Amino acid sequence: GQQVMQIPQYQHVQEGEDFTTYCNSSTTLSNIQWYKQRPGGHPVFLIQLVKSGEVKKQKRLTFQFGEAKKNSSLHITATQTTDVGTYFCAVGGATNKLIFGTGTLLAVQP
Amino acid sequence: NAGVMQNPRHLVRRRGQEARLRCSPMKGHSHVYWYRQLPEEGLKFMVYLQKENIIDESGMPKERFSAEFPKEGPSILRIQQVVRGDSAAYFCASSPSREGTYEQYFGPGTRLTVT
DSSP states (O other), X not given: OOOEEEEOSEEEEETTOOEEEEEEEXXXXXXXXXXXXXXXXXXXXXXXXXXXXXXXXXXXXXXXXXXXXXXXXXXESSOOGGGOEEEEEEXXXXXXXXXXXXXXXXXXXX | OXXXXXXXXXXXXXXXXXXXXXXXXXXXXXXXXXXXXXXXXXXXXXEEEETTEEEEOTTSOSSSEEEEOOSSSOEEEEEOSOOGGGOXXXXXXXXXXXXXXXXXXXXXXXXEEEO
């Protein structure tokens, strides 16, 4: 079945530093989504990307879909303690089910 | 507009008992998905349902697990004869039936502990 790999698994940053997580697939993707899960919480939808080379911004978050539609990234500028959590990429499958990446746990030290 | 609702939020069962997890989708959403998250792991798709129909159950274990989404009432994920390995967070998600829209809205989850 389709697999989506994310790196890194864990990232520890000082507040104010930048953070990036990467999502990679061996096959071409029709779409990719990003979710955030706070510790003890549930996944919250952040964004959906569908076009090759697409870049979308939400305040300090920048999402990018690769030209070949096989990878994606999420970049956070000047992290804050509220950014703590696990960031998952997810791919929409043929029947709308989501295939989640392995996730990147972000820890932010004040 | 209420979000996806799940109950109970926490459920403790002894080995061999049955667990019933309920999910009410967001208003106007007709698609329901169930995912399982084992401790310190990612989310794994289990089943996708529309009203009275199972669309995709490719992620459901072959035995002991079943799901339904009746015409009236919430979606139910049922686990019979629970074992310790069933301990996990079970999340329900819903989505509208708009073509090309894949985002899903998750409920708070049910944390199942099997003792």
